[in-house]
Amino acid sequence: MAVVRKRPQLNLHLPLPETTDRRPRFPPPLPLPLPLPPNSSHSTATNHQEVDRLSDLEKLQVLGNGNSGTVYKVRQKRTLQTYALKVIHGDCDTTVRRQIFREMEILRRTDSPYVVRCHGIFEKPSGDIAMVLEYMDSGTLDNLLHTIGTFSESSLANISRQVLNGLNYLHSHKIVHRDIKPSNLLVNSKMEVKIADFGVSKIMCRTLDPCDSYVGTCAYMSPERFDPDTYGANYNGYAGDIWSLGLTLVELYVGHFPFSPPGQKPDWASLMCAICFGEPPSLQESSASVEFRDFIQCCLQKESSKRWTVLQLLSHPFVTQDR
Numbered sequence: 001m002a003v004v005r006k007r008p009q010l011n012l013h014l015p016l017p018e019t020t021d022r023r024p025r026f027p028p029p030l031p032l033p034l035p036l037p038p039n040s041s042h043s044t045a046t047n048h049q050e051v052d053r054l055s056d057l058e059k060l061q062v063l064g065n066g067n068s069g070t071v072y073k074v075r076q077k078r079t080l081q082t083y084a085l086k087v088i089h090g091d092c093d094t095t096v097r098r099q100i101f102r103e104m105e106i107l108r109r110t111d112s113p114y115v116v117r118c119h120g121i122f123e124k125p126s127g128d129i130a131m132v133l134e135y136m137d138s139g140t141l142d143n144l145l146h147t148i149g150t151f152s153e154s155s156l157a158n159i160s161r162q163v164l165n166g167l168n169y170l171h172s173h174k175i176v177h178r179d180i181k182p183s184n185l186l187v188n189s190k191m192e193v194k195i196a197d198f199g200v201s202k203i204m205c206r207t208l209d210p211c212d213s214y215v216g217t218c219a220y221m222s223p224e225r226f227d228p229d230t231y232g233a234n235y236n237g238y239a240g241d242i243w244s245l246g247l248t249l250v251e252l253y254v255g256h257f258p259f260s261p262p263g264q265k266p267d268w269a270s271l272m273c274a275i276c277f278g279e280p281p282s283l284q285e286s287s288a289s290v291e292f293r294d295f296i297q298c299c300l301q302k303e304s305s306k307r308w309t310v311l312q313l314l315s316h317p318f319v320t321q322d323r
Ligand code: AMP
Pocket: 063, 064, 065, 066, 067, 068, 069, 070, 071, 084, 116, 133, 134, 135, 136, 137, 139, 140, 143, 183, 186, 196, 197
């Protein structure tokens, strides 16, 4: 059961926001945080604004606690529609706060069936932020791995296709996710898989600042993010998402993080050595099909320029063949 930290309850009384958002999908970023009048809350319109007031929502249960706050399952009283409400408290540290604004910025703009939708964002003068998200009733792929067990090849082909479609959408809009891993991929009971958690994502304006490349969960980071000089010819950031997808798929197939034995968490130094100096993980000939093994090899090329792109992988037999 999730452990819930005692927090002051959010009880926001909000003015009605603009009902329609006629902005182009990818407008220039708004200056954030937005200035707020005292004693009021501010709602920022999103591409899929469905919730106008937080007071319309009733909390049903806690879904989880991230490093940035608490996620609740909520229901809109008027429509009985279920959502996930991510609440970030104003007293979080500045790094977390920066990540939240980054996530808000991206979620407000994205519009893809492969990316979790945002139905409202609310900010309070106290600094509390609440994001109303599409509810994914089966949780994360990480949750499923630990409750149901490892995934079959055909499920993984289906997952790969959906995540690649999500990455194709993001990459074509110049967004690098930078933290693809099982716990950032949400699933619903229709087995739809959607990319979530954009806290360390990046909207690429120019080239990637090498100093900015070292963010995300380091276990899933690509060799060029540790060592751009050796592995990152023409480093653009996008290939890093493909490496993380490859590791994610191997983990879902074998049941543990591929760079360490089951039940062990590697320390930072051994992880960096394994990623930069070791052989990339591969699948055993005896268990996995040729297509699956080849697909993983295309994702886990150590040199970023040799790694396949999203579009190339979308036409790989592993994802195109019916199973
Ligand atoms: P996060 O703070 O984003 O890491 O989320 C913490 C946990 O809340 C996740 O591990 C999920 O179990 C759950 N969660 C987050 N977003 C959603 C969502 N949109 N639908 C269902 N569960 C979610």
